[in-house]
Amino acid sequence: MSLHVIYLPRELGKQIQQGHPWIYRDSLPEQVSLPSATWVQVRCGKLVRYGLWDAQSPIAVRLFSSQQVPDGTWIAERVREAWELRAPLRNQGITAYRWVYGEGDGIPGVVVDLYAKYAVIETYADSVETLVDWVVTALRACAPLRGILLRRGGVRSLWGREPPRDLIVEEHGLRMHVDLFAGQKTGLYLDQRENRRYLEEWCAGRRILNCFAYTGGFSLYAVRGGADQVVSVDIAPQTAQVARDNLSLNGFDPDRHPFVIEDCFKLLDTYAAQGERFDLIILDPPSLARSKKSRHAALRAYGRLNQAAMRCTLPGGLLATASCTSQVSPQAFRDMLGAAAAQVGRRMLILHEAGQAMDHPVPAHFPEGRYLKFVLGKIEQAL
Known part of the structure; x- marks a missing residue:
């Protein structure tokens, strides 16, 4: 795969090496004309990272990996790691939690919340829309879900059944009603x-x-x-x-x-x-x-x-x-x-x-x- 290479000034090297996942548009030394959702290679001195280009956002590049351009298998590994990290919550009987938290779980710009057997995906940039199908496949491989929704400018079903409007989840021994098609955040x-x-x-x-x-x-x-x-x-x-x-x-x-x-x-x-x-x-x-x-x-x-x-x-x-x-x-x-x-x-x-x-x-x-x-x-x- 031939990738567009973006060269960054050396003063950004420290933040990239330490793991900051964003490159702001005003940090770019050159005009870059690419369509959103284009994978790019970022170079800063000897540092190399792979990320998704966004043509509109103040965040021009979201960095994903230092090793490769992510694919479906790579995304599935991040989703599985995130699932395992939340095991203590499941052990406490908590049935509503954030399964994937974007940059923290290695998938910048993508959030997944779990409510009982239903997952809600939310994307924070046009560029990461291209990852949604991979994320859906990864979620289904991890857990016995009943349905997956996408929330972005509205809510729509991506896979499986639609959740009931009076879905009930548990949190530290308390039960709560959740309507995943309405309200703020992705439900709670x-x-x-x-x-x-x-x-x-x-x-x-x-x-x-x-x-x-x-x-x-x-x-x-x-x-x-x-x-x-x-x-x-x-x-x-x-x-x-x-x-x-x-x-x-x-x-x-x-x-x-x-x-x-x-x-x-x-x-x-x-x-x-x-x-x-x-x-x-x-x-x-x-x-x-x-x-x-x-x-x-x-x-x-x-x-x-x-x-x-x-x-x-x-x-x-x-x-x-x-x-x-x-x-x-x-x-x-x-x-x-x-x-x-x-x-x-x-x-x-x-x-x-x-x-x-x-x-x-x-x-x-x-x-x-x-x-x-x-x-x-x-x-x-x-x-």
Whole structure:
């Protein structure tokens, strides 16, 4: 196979050698005119890598291998390795998890989530669409699946049966409804699984406000953890009934734990003005920045959101706050929290920090892959 060769400046050698899987378009020393999904050889000094070219994305090349142009067998090996890595989750009875996490599992731009016997593939670039058939074959070879879906600008079936709209999965002893044809992500926020379980231990006897609740994952753990009451808030009306159904499915009374359909920013401001206070507030908003250019706007929005939540937290209460915006670093997130606390006359004492669950592995030299920040802090009056 004759490959187009892209020569990179030597200053990129260190990041390539250490395993960073992306070559940004503005790093290219030459104009390259190739159709998307073209395999290329990248050379940087003595380093050689093989990757997929993308004609449109800011990420011009996604690097896959230092040895060969990947084929179906190569993809199958990566999928099998990813399957084996998640064995501890299956041993715990967890039936919903991320089977393939793109760059972390050696298949950049491709994500696969497993829900019971159904796999959902999601691609993040036009260039990697060419890999989907190989991925489908590899998934079927690993596990006794009933169906495989593709989520990209919509959801469609690729193989097997379509999943029921009321599919039920299990997570740390809790059961949850999942509709794989609707909603956000590929069905659940799988990256927060271990953070939900961790926070459960802090919920006994507390009145809790769960903002951006979606279908109530954090709420469900909080109720099992002994919360006196959990108020769940989300702007999407269709999530309320699913959250109530999840409580009922696990033997809890949904009437004790109300669901409010409202914009969380507005509701927090209203609660703050009305003097409504909670023992624990959970903030798990969607990403607030899609590019580096919007990073500062995202930090301002996070600041406003966390200030409002701190105003609504009882003295000595807890704030569990998260960001899934990859453009915001962990240090920038901490700095924002400190500034937000100062703005409202509070002090935030950080008790715990975490990221995404283990089914979202990240190469050590790929900070973009560790996108999730989760912080639990005690909110006190400023000294």
